[in-house]
Amino acid sequence: MTTSHTERCAGADQGQDQDQDQDRPELRQVMEELVGSGFLGVQLRVSDARGTWAGSAGARELGSGAEPLTDGHFRIGSSTKSFVATTVLLLVAEGRIGLDTPADQYLPEFGLDRRITVRMLLQHTSGIFSHTGELLDDGTVVPGIPWQGKAWVDNRFHSYPPEELVRLSLSKAPRFAPGEGWSYSNTNYVLARLVIERATGRPFAEELRRRVLAPLGLTGTVAPGSSPEIPEPHHHGYYRYQDGGQELTIDVTRHDPSWVAAGGDMISTTRDLHTYFAALMGGRLLPAGLLAEMRTPEERIGYGLGLFAQDLGPAGGTVYHHNGATIGSAALMYGSADGRRVLTAALNHVDDPEMSLAASFQQAQQRLVAAVFSG
Numbered sequence: 001m002t003t004s005h006t007e008r009c010a011g012a013d014q015g016q017d018q019d020q021d022q023d024r025p026e027l028r029q030v031m032e033e034l035v036g037s038g039f040l041g042v043q044l045r046v047s048d049a050r051g052t053w054a055g056s057a058g059a060r061e062l063g064s065g066a067e068p069l070t071d072g073h074f075r076i077g078s079s080t081k082s083f084v085a086t087t088v089l090l091l092v093a094e095g096r097i098g099l100d101t102p103a104d105q106y107l108p109e110f111g112l113d114r115r116i117t118v119r120m121l122l123q124h125t126s127g128i129f130s131h132t133g134e135l136l137d138d139g140t141v142v143p144g145i146p147w148q149g150k151a152w153v154d155n156r157f158h159s160y161p162p163e164e165l166v167r168l169s170l171s172k173a174p175r176f177a178p179g180e181g182w183s184y185s186n187t188n189y190v191l192a193r194l195v196i197e198r199a200t201g202r203p204f205a206e207e208l209r210r211r212v213l214a215p216l217g218l219t220g221t222v223a224p225g226s227s228p229e230i231p232e233p234h235h236h237g238y239y240r241y242q243d244g245g246q247e248l249t250i251d252v253t254r255h256d257p258s259w260v261a262a263g264g265d266m267i268s269t270t271r272d273l274h275t276y277f278a279a280l281m282g283g284r285l286l287p288a289g290l291l292a293e294m295r296t297p298e299e300r301i302g303y304g305l306g307l308f309a310q311d312l313g314p315a316g317g318t319v320y321h322h323n324g325a326t327i328g329s330a331a332l333m334y335g336s337a338d339g340r341r342v343l344t345a346a347l348n349h350v351d352d353p354e355m356s357l358a359a360s361f362q363q364a365q366q367r368l369v370a371a372v373f374s375g
Contacts, residue, residue, distance in 0.1 A: 027046060031058075037363070039058060039364070040059050042346070042347050043055075044345045045274050056068035056069060060072070061235065068235070071269045072235050072346070073267055075237070076267065076333075077325045077326035081189050084189050084193055084196070086286065086294075087204070087207055087208055089286050091196065096200065099118050107191065110191075111170070122306055123305055124188055126178055126185070127181060128175075129170075132145060132260065133147075134183070134185075145259055153241055159256050169187040190262050190263060192262065204223060205225065218276060220269035226258040228256050238351065241353060282338060294307055295337075308321050308322060316370075316374035320334070321334040328350070328351045329346070331344070331346055334372070334373070341372065345364075
């Protein structure tokens with residue numbers, strides 16, 4: 001049996017009033033379906049023509065009767081990449097970084113192919129092998145650092161310097177020549193974060209705070225580096241694995257996220273993600289020209305600079321997003337081109353090496369997007 005909770009908001013993020021008596025049964029139903037499909041808990045926040053609504057369903061942690069949160073902290077996985085890309089583009093606007101400058105100019109110690117530009121890092125067209133491993137076109141899996149099964153569990157508090165991750169990636173054959181293909185590589189964003197630090201002389205967390213978090217008042221968002229801590233309050237994430245023929249499930253809410261680094265290590269809340277994406281899409285963070293470049297997708301997959309573009313057809317138009325999933329936690333972050341319709345969500349669950357909830361996660365995206373943007 002699941003529990004649900006609703007927070008009725010003033011809709012201030014969108015400058016809209018809200019009917020305090022409204023309910024969103026269609027959103028409640030989708031949340032309950034998600035819990036029924038195997039997710040432990042769901043936190044959802046939506047802004048549209050009806051105002052801003054937030055609710056939750058499921059459980060905060062296994063074996064607990066605690067009411068689910070509507071704005072708890074959670075690990076946002078690859079939604080981190082949008083924050084990294086935005087920070088790079090803010091520095092491009094200042095002339096501190098060149099989008100089409102070779103990344104090697106900022107990071108000569110790695111001996112990067114001089115054809116790889118900063119733009120290619122942000123758009124995943126560099127060809128650099130991902131340090132978390134690659135699935136090749138012929139079905140062959142080329143492993144990177146361990147991030148599944150008992151190997152990850154036993155080393156989940158191990159810290160990886162970003163330079164180690166980059167050097168591992170560069171020891172592998174590139175997927176293709178720079179600019180000649182598309183391949184989602186977490187290492188691209190490890191390098192992008194190092195470019196930020198080299199161009200500014202300051203840690204990424206400090207630059208992020210100065211340029212994005214503080215101006216928007218985002219107090220629940222953290223770039224944790226190698227810290228395993230997550231601010232209270234929060235939902236819990238779990239991992240199921242095999243050890244000596246036994247199936248074990250452990251709480252992995254605390255772990256060192258440096259294994260994925262800038263590819264997906266940040267922590268946030270649905271409220272902070274909501275405020276951030278509304279501001280980004282609404283043109284309140286980047287100059288218009290750079291926002292247009294960020295939203296211009298390459299032709300193969302539809303990925304811009306730290307964003308996916310998705311055409312929902314006549315009913316929904318184009319929406320932009322960057323979702324994320326990490327061990328025991330997942331994030332959804334969608335927005336319309338004007339930033340007036342935004343969906344953010346957090347999902348906590350029991351993860352496993354087979355990623356058995358992957359299909360449910362894809363279906364979750366489709367159901368929620370349809371309900372908010374094409375309803």
